[in-house]
Amino acid sequence: MVRKRNTERRTALVDAAIEVLAAEGARGLTFRAVDEAAGVPKGTASNYFASREDLFNQVGGRIHTRLGPEPAELSANMLAPRTREAVVWLMTEMVQRIIADRTGYLALQELRLEATRRPELRAALTATVRANLDGNIAQHTGSGLPGDADSVVLLYFSLTALVVEHLTLPDVLDGHELGELVRMFVERAIPAD
Amino acid sequence: MVRKRNTERRTALVDAAIEVLAAEGARGLTFRAVDEAAGVPKGTASNYFASREDLFNQVGGRIHTRLGPEPAELSANMLAPRTREAVVWLMTEMVQRIIADRTGYLALQELRLEATRRPELRAALTATVRANLDGNIAQHTGSGLPGDADSVVLLYFSLTALVVEHLTLPDVLDGHELGELVRMFVERAIPAD
Numbered sequence: 001m002v003r004k005r006n007t008e009r010r011t012a013l014v015d016a017a018i019e020v021l022a023a024e025g026a027r028g029l030t031f032r033a034v035d036e037a038a039g040v041p042k043g044t045a046s047n048y049f050a051s052r053e054d055l056f057n058q059v060g061g062r063i064h065t066r067l068g069p070e071p072a073e074l075s076a077n078m079l080a081p082r083t084r085e086a087v088v089w090l091m092t093e094m095v096q097r098i099i100a101d102r103t104g105y106l107a108l109q110e111l112r113l114e115a116t117r118r119p120e121l122r123a124a125l126t127a128t129v130r131a132n133l134d135g136n137i138a139q140h141t142g143s144g145l146p147g148d149a150d151s152v153v154l155l156y157f158s159l160t161a162l163v164v165e166h167l168t169l170p171d172v173l174d175g176h177e178l179g180e181l182v183r184m185f186v187e188r189a190i191p192a193d
Numbered sequence: 194m195v196r197k198r199n200t201e202r203r204t205a206l207v208d209a210a211i212e213v214l215a216a217e218g219a220r221g222l223t224f225r226a227v228d229e230a231a232g233v234p235k236g237t238a239s240n241y242f243a244s245r246e247d248l249f250n251q252v253g254g255r256i257h258t259r260l261g262p263e264p265a266e267l268s269a270n271m272l273a274p275r276t277r278e279a280v281v282w283l284m285t286e287m288v289q290r291i292i293a294d295r296t297g298y299l300a301l302q303e304l305r306l307e308a309t310r311r312p313e314l315r316a317a318l319t320a321t322v323r324a325n326l327d328g329n330i331a332q333h334t335g336s337g338l339p340g341d342a343d344s345v346v347l348l349y350f351s352l353t354a355l356v357v358e359h360l361t362l363p364d365v366l367d368g369h370e371l372g373e374l375v376r377m378f379v380e381r382a383i384p385a386d
Contacts (some may be wrong), residue, residue, distance in 0.1 A: 025306065027220035108310060112361040113218065113302055128366045133365065150377050153369070154351055157378075161354035168305040171319045172326065176346070184343050188381050192200075 010048050013038050014062040017045075021107035026114040029055065056121045060111055064084060066104045066181040088186045090145075090154060095182055098163050106167055146150045147190035154189040203241050206231050207255045210238075210248060214300035219307040222248065249314045253304055257321045259297045274338040281379045283338075284348060288375055291356050299360055340383035347382040 002067040016038035020029050031045040034055070038044070098105055115122035137152045162181060165172055173181070209231035212223050224238040227248070231237070242248040292297050308315035330345045355374060358365055366374070 012377055025218050025220045025311075027218045053330070106306065109302070109306055112357065113299065113306070116299060117216075122362060126267055126362045129358075129362055130365045130367075133246070150381070152380050153374070154378055157354040157358070158347055158351040161350040161357075165322075165350070165356075168308055169315060169319045172323045174323075185347055188343070188347050188384070191381070191384065 003128055009044075010058075011062070013040070013045055013048050013061075014058050017059050018063065018066075018107040021110045022103040026056075026110045029059075047138070053118065053120055056114060056118060057124050059085065059107065060121060060124045060128060063104055063108050064132070065113065066101055067098060067108065082146070084146050084186065084190050084192070087145055087147060088183050089192060091159060091186055092179055092182050095159060095163060095178065099166060102167055105163060109164060109168075151189040155185060158185045159187070165177070202233075202237075203251075204255070206233070206241050207251050208239055209254065210252050211259075211300040212296055214303045215296040219249075219303045222252075224248070228384055229322065246311065246313055249289055249304070249307060249311060250317050252300065253314060253317045253321060256297055256304065257325070258300050260291060260301065275339070277339050277379065277383050279384070280338055280340060280383060281376050284352060284379055285372055285375050288352060288356060288371065292359060298356060302357060302361075344382040348378060351378045351382070 013034055017029060017034045020033045020037050024033065031049070032042065034045040035042050045055070049058065050178070059176045111125060113120065115125050133153070133156055136156065140147060140152045141149055159182065160179070162185070166178060206227055210222060212230050213226045213336045217226065223245070224242070225235065227238040228235050238248070242251065304314065304318060308318050313346065319373070326346070326349055330342045331344045333340060334342055352375065355371070359371060
């Protein structure tokens with residue numbers, strides 16, 4: 001099979017696959033559905049992905065890029081005073097950015113569940129998520145910001161579930177303002193001096 | 194349509210539906226798949242559920258029962274000294290019980306994602322999850338155990354994501370012992386006196 005090297009087209013197809021995943025679930029992710037979502041001729045996706053497994057794996061890689069931290073924002077943070085308040089700001093920005101990519105984050109949850117059925121996808125997603133977490137720990141503990149590795153781990157888990165709740169069952173949070181919850185999580189994760 | 198009142202049979206069918214959800218995802222949850230998983234004659238599920246929507250909603254209700262706290266364990270805890278260590282014990286028990294019902298918890302995550310597509314299911318799950326959370330807050334703050342409502346909220350979110358990680362991408366936690374993470378979460382969520 002000839003794999004075309006049109007990177008932009010490939011990225012557009014993977015982004016279309018993310019839309020399909022979020023809208024239809026993992027079982028709905030087929031070459032045909034990707035072609036339709038991307039508005040390309042039937043058969044196009046099969047030129048870009050060796051198999052359905054390959055499609056899942058490429059989506060796993062792309063999600064990482066879409067949801068990862070943006071260097072510019074992190075640099076801005078490096079200029080801020082190194083206080084717990086700066087961490088609140090940083091985490092609030094991160095949560096807002098993730099929520100803004102609702103489709104990407106829902107697709108990631110679909111991939112997590114599909115990973116229980118696909119060992120190759122599980123290995124790829126594990127590497128991605130682990131690298132993100134280790135990177136966050138290294139960056140945070142090297143930044144001079146308050147908080148230790150445990151703070152980063154606790155924030156990773158609590159904010160992940162908070163975002164999933166907001167995107168799937170938002171009314172569970174009725175009466176809780178999202179920003180206030182992020183602040184509370186940071187203040188507990190990073191004990192005051 | 195006649196709805197049979199055989200409660201045991203209904204529960205068995207709903208439990209079979211939970212197996213299907215965890216194994217195949219939400220799109221795989223059909224009457225036919227439920228009949229097969231339950232080992233009953235084709236057409237049985239259609240006598241117990243008015244529609245696929247009804248099936249999803251009944252699964253949502255049953256998950257609550259399967260994953261909810263067990264009174265006996267909570268009573269035992271009420272006898273323990275009311276210390277932060279008792280909370281560590283209680284949370285560890287809860288996490289172990291949820292992990293032991295791997296299928297039930299994975300099915301709940303499938304339902305969460307399906308709830309983004311089904312308003313009726315979303316309303317039912319929201320009511321269930323919210324009632325659980327409010328119940329946990331009321332029970333904890335009335336128990337004399339250390340920790341406030343914010344502690345319970347932070348533990349709810351952080352432990353939820355921890356369990357999902359353990360069930361979907363367990364190797365992300367390599368080098369972190371589950372029990373040690375639960376302890377760390379409790380110790381941050383409930384500041385020392």
